[in-house]
Amino acid sequence: MKGSRNQLRTEARRFGNVSLIALMLLSLCILSLIRARFTPYNNGKTEKAIEDDAEVKPNFKRLVVEEQPKETEPAEVEKEEEDIEEKSHTDSALASEVDLSKPTCFETSRRADMCEARGEVVVQGDAQKIFVRPMAQEWKIKPYCRKHDAFALSHVREWTLLPLDHVTPPPACTRNHSVPALLFSNGGFTGNLFHDYTDVLIPLFISSYKYHGEVQFLVSSLKSWWINKYILMFQQLSNYDIIDIDNEKDVHCFPQITAGLTFHKELGVDPSKTPGGYSVVDFKKMLRNSFGLERETAAPTGDQWDIRRKPRLLIISRKNSRAFLNERMMVDMAMSLGFDVRVGEPDINTDVAKFARLVNSADVMIGVHGAGLTNMVFLPAGAVLIQVVPFGGLEWLARGTFKEPSAEMQVHYLEYMIQLDETTLSEQYPKDHPVLKDPYSIHKQGWDALKTVYLDKQNVRPHLGRLKNTLLEALKLLPHGRSN
Numbered sequence: 001m002k003g004s005r006n007q008l009r010t011e012a013r014r015f016g017n018v019s020l021i022a023l024m025l026l027s028l029c030i031l032s033l034i035r036a037r038f039t040p041y042n043n044g045k046t047e048k049a050i051e052d053d054a055e056v057k058p059n060f061k062r063l064v065v066e067e068q069p070k071e072t073e074p075a076e077v078e079k080e081e082e083d084i085e086e087k088s089h090t091d092s093a094l095a096s097e098v099d100l101s102k103p104t105c106f107e108t109s110r111r112a113d114m115c116e117a118r119g120e121v122v123v124q125g126d127a128q129k130i131f132v133r134p135m136a137q138e139w140k141i142k143p144y145c146r147k148h149d150a151f152a153l154s155h156v157r158e159w160t161l162l163p164l165d166h167v168t169p170p171p172a173c174t175r176n177h178s179v180p181a182l183l184f185s186n187g188g189f190t191g192n193l194f195h196d197y198t199d200v201l202i203p204l205f206i207s208s209y210k211y212h213g214e215v216q217f218l219v220s221s222l223k224s225w226w227i228n229k230y231i232l233m234f235q236q237l238s239n240y241d242i243i244d245i246d247n248e249k250d251v252h253c254f255p256q257i258t259a260g261l262t263f264h265k266e267l268g269v270d271p272s273k274t275p276g277g278y279s280v281v282d283f284k285k286m287l288r289n290s291f292g293l294e295r296e297t298a299a300p301t302g303d304q305w306d307i308r309r310k311p312r313l314l315i316i317s318r319k320n321s322r323a324f325l326n327e328r329m330m331v332d333m334a335m336s337l338g339f340d341v342r343v344g345e346p347d348i349n350t351d352v353a354k355f356a357r358l359v360n361s362a363d364v365m366i367g368v369h370g371a372g373l374t375n376m377v378f379l380p381a382g383a384v385l386i387q388v389v390p391f392g393g394l395e396w397l398a399r400g401t402f403k404e405p406s407a408e409m410q411v412h413y414l415e416y417m418i419q420l421d422e423t424t425l426s427e428q429y430p431k432d433h434p435v436l437k438d439p440y441s442i443h444k445q446g447w448d449a450l451k452t453v454y455l456d457k458q459n460v461r462p463h464l465g466r467l468k469n470t471l472l473e474a475l476k477l478l479p480h481g482r483s484n
Contacts, residue, residue, distance in 0.1 A: 187221035203261035316367030392454030
């Protein structure tokens with residue numbers, strides 16, 4: 001009986017073991033089916049081999065989805081599709097408008113470079129950076145029209161134009177503009193009247209007149225006193241307040257930008273290179289509008305038959321160098337010829353509008369070579385400019401600065417050449433000194449030597465007889481003199 005119970009227990013254990021083994025086999029089969037159904041096919045590669053493939057294709061990223069995104073509403077899907085389509089059209093339009101094969105920056109003359117960009121323009125002023133889309137490469141520029149002069153450019157900040165697509169993240173716009181921007185520098189030699197006009201104001205006119213006021217000026221290296229001095233001119237060229245861009249914390253965005261100004265020639269505009277053929281005559285008209293100048297031409301005002309109306313002579317006076325030492329006698333002699341004589345001494349603090357009105361009232365203006373003669377821009381058409389050229393072989397300097405520009409300004413030009421016995425240099429050096437005997441040997445020593453000797457250390461005393469002949473010649477060029 002006891003043996004029978006033991007046998008039953010043994011059979012029960014065997015059955016349990018068999019059931020356990022069968023259950024394990026069944027579980028393995030089920031797991032194999034699940035793995036075959038849900039595990040991705042990896043083409044026989046190990047996980048390490050797949051990671052190695054990802055490293056040789058850096059443009060592709062492995063994404064980890066942390067949670068299932070919520071279902072997008074149909075309206076949202078439609079709007080996203082419209083936005084994508086609109087951006088695609090915009091990018092296509094920009095690509096067609098902007099020829100990336102052309103350089104963004106180029107030379108407008110031997111004196112100046114200029115950069116032009118359109119599309120998406122982002123200006124980060126306090127960093128002197130301009131980000132542009134589309135643009136193919138980085139460019140740098142110092143926006144001042146004297147690129148051959150290292151000393152002048154040492155006072156001009158450099159700006160960098162960068163492709164916007166190369167910046168991550170791109171600067172966010174805080175001020176958006178609908179008009180083009182024009183960037184230029186207030187550095188260099190500004191403060192000297194001649195350089196104010198030939199390096200900045202006339203190139204600014206050339207570059208901005210075509211916009212008819214719809215342009216935003218961005219001024220780098222801004223001098224507030226200088227801007228205030230010429231503010232009436234800026235207001236004629238732009239309908240918007242000037243931005244001191246170097247000190248801007250805002251990020252400004254524009255549809256288009258020009259960095260640097262177009263230079264044609266000293267105190268001049270080449271009409272063949274301007275849209276619509278505008279010229280320095282249009283520049284003078286802009287000046288008359290800026291400062292309320294009444295006289296467009298040098299014809300006598302009021303009753304033109306009144307022979308008592310005297311032509312006006314303006315003497316540009318100097319004190320520190322190249323001064324007229326016999327100025328009082330010059331005034332008396334000119335008055336004896338029938339001139340109404342005025343004497344003006346412009347300097348850095350001169351009220352531009354007030355002095356412009358004085359010059360505009362003149363029929364003849366005379367002065368020794370220097371920045372003061374730049375006021376010829378205010379002379380009416382038909383007036384006469386007399387440049388007194390200092391001793392020292394400076395004809396080339398006189399020609400390039402004031403003689404050549406005068407014709408396009410519709411101003412008659414005369415010269416009075418200072419002779420050896422009319423210069424104070426003859427009192428400072430012995431007769432056989434190279435300064436007096438061979439001025440060109442001084443020229444060969446460079447600009448600094450020439451300037452020191454012939455411009456900084458020389459005063460003049462014109463012969464009244466010779467000067468009288470020059471003034472009589474000027475009278476013949478005026479409407480006042482022709483009637484006589």
